Amino acid sequence: MLRIPCPHCGERDETEFRYRGDAGKARPAGDADIAAFATYVYERDNPLGWHVEWWMHVAGCRKLLKLVRHTLSHEIHAVLAPDAEPPFPPREQGR
Amino acid sequence: MPGPARIGRGLLTDGDRPVGFRFDGRELTALAGDTLASALLANGRRLVGRSFKYHRPRGVVTAGPGEPCALVDVIGSAGREPNQLATTLVLREGLVAESQNRWPSLSVDALAINDLLSRFLPAGFYYKTFMSPGWAWERLYEPLIRRAAGLGRLVAPAVEHPAPAETVHDHADVLVVGAGVAGLAAAHRLGACGLKVLLADQDVTLGAGALLEARAIAWREQMAAALARLPTVRWLPSTTVLGAYGHGVFGALETLSPEAEARFGGLRERLRVIRAKRVILATGAPERLIAFPGNDVPGVMLAGAALGYLRRYGVAVGTRPALFVNNDEAYEALFALHGAGVRPAGVIDPRPQSLAMERARSLGVEVHAGAVVASVAGRRAVRGVSVANVGGGHRATLRADCLLMSGGHTPSTALAAQLGAPLKWQEAIAAFTADLAPAVGSVAGAARGVFGLAAAARDGDAAARAIATDLGRAVNSAIAIDLPADPAATPLAELWEVSAPGKAFVDLQNDVTTADVRLAYREGYEHLDHMKRYTTHGMATDQGRTGGLTGAAVLAKARGVPVSRVGALKPRPFAQPVPFAALAGGEVGEHFKPKRRLPLHDWHEAAGATFVRAGLWLRPLVYSGSSGWEPVLAEARAVRSAVGITDVSTLGKIDVQGPDAAKFLDFVYANTFSTLAVGRARYGLMLREDGLVFDDGTTARLAPEHFLVTTTTVNSVAVLEHLEFHLQTVCRELDVLVTDVGDHWAQFAVAGPRSREVLERVVTGVPLSNEAFPFMAAGAATIAGVAGRLFRISFSGELAYEVAVPARHALEVWSALIAAGKPLGIRPYGLDALNTLRIEKGHVTGAELNGNTTADDLGMGRMLKASGDHIGRSLARRAGLLAPDRLQLVGVRPVDATRRLRNGTQLVAASARSTSLGYVTSSTPSAELPGWVGLALVAGGRARIGERLLGVSPVHAETTDIEVVSPHHADAGNTRVRA
Amino acid sequence: MAIGVCRLDLTELAVLRGHAADLPAVARSGGVALPPTGRVAVSASALVLSVRPERWLLLTSPAAAGAGAAAWSERCAGLAAVIDHSSGLAALHLAGPSAREALARGCRLDLAMDAFPPGHAAATSMAQVATILAALPSGLLILTPASTARHLHEWLMGAARPFGLAPLAEITVSTFFGHNDP
Structure with a gap:
């Protein structure tokens, strides 16, 4: 189980949050073509390593957090505000 | 001292408190503090179960949670619980336990024939043998295997435990x-x-x-x-x-x-x-076993276990123990038993010499250095051991009644x-x-x-x-470890197995032998985890605690590599079997999910409502205890002919405020809200970004920068989250605040041609004439003296209002409305009647908003705004979502009004019965028309209005002639709501 | 251990963009101080707690329907959204030395006195429902949506039973108010 350090509430159990998917995808401009929206809605990487993702603290402050999480070790490298640019993912730890 | 094998005082047992228990029908006595295993050993019981596959007699092997063999059924007031570990089960007065996996009795087990047939039951036997014919697996092989295999039996408990x-x-x-x-x-x-x-x-x-x-x-x-x-x-x-x-x-x-x-x-x-x-x-x-022939005979156990039984419970596991070990630590058992007056039969140690061996010799114990145990005499109990030289060749035979082994510690x-x-x-x-x-x-x-x-x-x-x-604490160095120095010890010599004829087990619980491991290797299962799955080594409830590494070592030897290269079995949670009850905790039965109750729950209950769960909510289904449609139709007819009142407090209600509120709603809804006037409400359709319909509801503009969004009951949580997500991402620049106010407002629909008359008697501050408060009007009002809100919206298709008041005033307002409506024939109506009315009107709910339908499918394509971005705008225009043959919402009625409709009935053309054209989503007997009416999703449905199809329900063996009609069964001209 | 049902009004203030700095003064004019997120403050006429950034819940003595919210709407016009939750949230009060231990049977937060001392507030879920907890000198105040209040109350009774349970009492919120002027 993840323990997510919420910047507003402190460290909380994963069960208090709702996973809201890949935070690396930006919604295209409204007039973008169908292909651009299809990419936004359907195309997802499945990285082994660092992943930038949305978690909403639904049982707490209801704020949306941007997490940089390692998909194998589950290490959380950063918890950011939604508009923050994630720091360059840390180097892969030896595994 | 209860039990013949109790030779001293145990650290955990209380010699003054005898405890009676029953094992396999026999009354026995032990002491408070005993485990079932120590109690059985104290009473000289060696044989405690039969093995998993070969039904070989088995005894206690360990003194702790890694026990592979001493698993029993415990019979209590709540029924039979299988696979309890005798080695950790603390004895209580009157405990009743039975051995497992034997028939008809422990000492005579019919399936012990498996042991004699064992050359035909190697690893992978099931995979190879029960291949064909295909039909035989289900009807013949599996029932046979199920009967023979497995350990305890699961029997449904006689009584539910209230809080396990x-x-x-x-x-x-x-x-x-x-x-x-x-x-x-x-x-x-x-x-x-x-x-x-x-x-x-x-x-x-x-x-x-x-x-x-x-x-x-x-x-x-x-x-x-x-x-x-x-x-x-x-x-x-x-x-x-x-x-x-x-x-x-x-x-x-x-x-x-x-x-x-x-x-x-x-x-x-x-x-x-x-x-x-x-x-x-x-x-x-934990100590590990050595794989030698007969290492499973009752009486063969880990040396440390024997020490534990003596120290903890004062029980000698035998009167003439032999010791077969490869390390000095394990000699402690021998010294302790010797000190307690037990005469050992001898020591077998593969090492040429060791310090502990010398000490044993000095105590006068017969020591066989450079030796191994080649076989064990006895079947239901150890009678003796045959000692061989490490390099082979018989050396001696020892008479012994138990054999304490140790292959080292893992x-x-x-x-x-x-x-x-x-x-x-x-x-x-x-x-x-x-x-x-x-x-x-x-x-x-x-x-x-x-x-x-x-x-x-x-x-x-x-x-x-x-x-x-x-962690930033100052370390106080005054603490000293005041323990006597550890005795010097000679290092262990690796010893995993003894090569000699006979079954040598590496997994006592799953009956896996050294031969099985080698067979797995020969058949290509070289990786430890493959060998594990092929042989089931380490897959039993003990997870191979006593022999896991031993099996890996046997595989390593077969591969010709060191054990370090083979690795260890991957341990996964849980470390020991966990009852499902423990995982469920208190969230069982009534408490499995929380119940959300309406503010007027008690009133509905007192009025005789039958409740139904809708999501977490308990909603009145019908105000009657009897099943059948009559009470439902009576409620619905009251609405169509006079007036009815229903509790719609379960609807999601979201307060939306801020300078950009209208702009935000234009983005999250597929239709426009910025043009909505203050004091008016509008039906809104939300799409998902993939272009399909997400939710619908009525949204009212209370002030220029203040809206109230309503959602369907089931989607209230998801819609709130959807709005909050977009406000924190795509719409970050908008100044809008959304807040859940669902539980604050009790909301009641008053519907029917006489609803205005009811409202006029209780509402003050708002003129209710059609001109002053027309269809889709909304605003603040005082209802029965309570400050609230009034909406002229209709789900039933009749002239209708919804009143909203703070929930703590729900009862006084509801009661006032009922009292005011009494002379007009007002009736409360439940979810079933609500459903009847909306199906007649052609309004959609969850059955039609099923995550696969578009606005156009539901006949609402024209609601999508022509210009401006909104969620789902782009992908809703995909060719596939605009195809004319998509499933579209239509009404359906049986041609013969005496026939009924069923949800899920497939609709086919009489000329092509094998092709489904769609299905019935909702159906009800009609309050207004003769017979049943329904809604359906039908391929190219709108173009088929007027056609006849066949409704086929194979599970009911029914075929019904169906007429495709407009979804608006009642008041297609929509005149009543504007009356 | 005693569980009490609390009668009170609840008004939420949620800051509109760019007005966070203006709100404390407005709050003071209404007689309350606004604590930071995760804290509860005691005023002479209210308890004020915050479990969401830039949002505060004002707990006051019951008044006529909507009266409290209406007064605050006037004060906060253009600065904050004001939302009435008086009927939307129910309040329970838990007192007694075992209250925190009993709550560990369903609450995932660390409620040890040093981790959650009086003055702290948190939103979490307990017995599968949303809850807001506030530590007061007198005990723990628990807010829960009105529709799940009965469920949570039943669960609390069960959780508290092994620790001994005093009969149900009704508490007026003003007993928690203090006189430390904002």
Whole structure:
């Protein structure tokens, strides 16, 4: 189980949050073509390593957090505000 | 002393408190503090079960939770519970237990024939044998195998246990797993530094196992007293840490003592979810078996287990024990038994010499150095052992009634491995160990391969010091480890198996032999985890604690590589079997899910409502206890002909405020809200970004920058989250605040041609004429003296209003409305009548908003705004979502009005019956028209209005002629709502 | 251990963009101080707690329907959204030395006195429902949506039973108010 350090509430159990998917995808401009929206809605990487993702603290402050999480070790490298640019993912730890 | 084998005082048993119990129908007596295993051994019972596959007689092998053989059924007032470990089951007065996997009785087992047929039952036997014919698996093979295989039987309990388990949440600075010497020293050090410590141990007593050695008893008592004085140290007895889940989270299962069980109302188990900043794994190193022919005969057990039974319970496991070991630590059992007056039959040790061997010789024990056990005489009990030289050749035969074995000790690395720690081979102890990253914690004591009491205690203390420093605590160095020096010991000699004829087991619980492992290798299963799955080695409930590494070593030998190359079995949670009841905790039965109740729940109940669960809500279905459609139709007819009132408080209600509120709603809704006037409401359709319909509802503009959004009952949580998500991402620049106000407002629909008359009697401050308060009007109003809101919206298709008041005033307002409507024939109506009315009107709900439908499919394509961005705009225009043959919403009616409709009925053309054109989504007997009416999703449905189709329901063996009609069965011109 | 049902009005203030700095003064004019997120403050006429950034819940003595919210709407016009939750949230009060231990049977937060001392507030879920906890000198105040209040109350009774349970009492919120002027 993840323990997510919420910047507003402190460290909380994963069960208090709702996973809201890949935070690396930006919604295209409204007039973008169908292909651009299809990419936004359907195309997802499945990285082994660092992943930038949305978690909403639904049982707490209801704020949306941007997490940089390692998909194998589950290490959380950063918890950011939604508009923050994630720091360059840390180097892969030896595994 | 109850039981003939009880030769002394045990540290855990109370000689003054005899306890009666029954095993396989026989009344026996033991002592308070005994486990079922020690009680049986005290009574001279060796044979306690039959093995899994070959039905061979089996006895007690261990004295703890790694027991592979002594599994029993316990019969209590609540029924039969299988697979209870006799070695950890604390005896209670009147306990009734039965052996497993035998028929008709333990000593005569018909399926023991499997043992004689064993050459035909090798590893992979099932895979190879039951291949064909295909039909035979289900009808013949599986029933036969099910009968023969398995351990305990699951029998449904006679009575439901009211509260068998619960989940408790714990927080600590440091979790110390294991209360042996290392764990005790660590907990003491951490507690002395003021850190909050949880000390979890599976045993009922502190300092189990090694601490029961005579030379450490004083230190153990001193530590126990010191820990009790430390306010921040909490000892959790009978608590097994089941798994490590990362981020400092651990799961543990606590078995309650009889006293705690009584206090907690019969609670038996407690699942603990522990969060700790650091962990110290002082989990020890269980002894492992040696694979030699006959190593499963009752009476063959681990040497450390024999020591445990003597020290803890005062029970001698035999009167003439032989010892077959490869390490000096295991001799402690022999010395202890000798000291208690038991005459050993002899020692068999593959090593040429050792310090412990010399000591045994000096006690006058017959010692066979450089020797192994080649076979065991006896079937239901050990009668003797045959000793061979290490290089082969018979050496001697010993008469013995039990054989104590030890192949060394294997550090428990399961939890460390779950935390991602790599395993390292330690030549000196012929086993793997693991280390944790400092940010996680550390491994200490025997679990790290540090054997010897004083050494392990010092190791635990060192680990604790490092962690305390790391957590910013000053380390008080005044604590000394006051333990006698560890005796010098000769290193062990690797010994995994004895090559001699006969079955030598590496997994006693799953009946896996050395031959099975070699067969797996020959058939290509070279990887340890493949061998495991092929042979089932290590897959039983004991997870191969006693023989896991032994099996790996046999595989290594077959492959011609060192054990370190083969690795160890991957340990997964849980560390021991966990009852489902413990995982469910208190969330069972009535408490499985929380119930959301309406503000007027009690009124509805008193009015005779039958309730239905809608999501978490309890909603009145119909105000009648009787099934059937008549009461429903009576409620619906009241609405169509006069007036009815229904509780719609379950609707989601979201307060939307801010300068950009209108702009935001234009983006989240597919239709426009910025043009909505203050004091008006509009039906809104939300799409998902993929262009399909998400939810619908009515949204009212209360002030220029203040809206109230309503959602469907089931989607209220999802819609709120959807809005909040977009406000924090795509719409970040908008100044809007959304707030859930669902529970604050009680909301009632008053519907029917006479609804205005009812409202006029209770509403003040708002003129209700059609001109002053037209269809889709909304605004503040005082209802029965309560400040609230009034909406002229209609789900039923009749002239209707919805009133909203703060929920604490629900009863007074509802009662006033009922009283005002009484002369007009008002009736409360439930969800069923509500559904009848909306189906007649052609309004959609969850059955049609099913996540596969577009606005156009539902006949609302024209609602989508022509310009401006909104969620789902782009993808809603995909060709596939605009195809004319998509399933579209239509109305359906049986041609013969005496026939009924059913939800899910497939619709086909009479000319092409094998092609489904769609299905009925909702149906009801009509309050207004003769017979049934329904809604359906039909391919190109709107173009088929007027056609006839066949409604086919194979499960009901029904075929009905269906007419496709407009979804608006009632008041297609929409005149009533505007009346 | 005693569980009490609390009668009170609840008004939420949620800051509109760019007005966070203006709100404390407005709050003071209404007689309350606004604590930071995760804290509860005691005023002479209210308890004020915050579990969401830039949002505060004002707990006051019951008044006529909507009266409290209406007064605050006037004060906060253009600065904050004001939302009435008086009927939307129910309040329970837990007192007694075992209250925190009993709550660990369903609450995932660390409620040890040093981790959650009086003055702290948190939103979490307990017994599967949303809850807001506030530590007061007198005990723990628990807010839960009105529709799940009965469920949570039943669960609390069960959780508290092994620790001894005093009969149900009704508490007026003003007993928690203090006189430390904002």
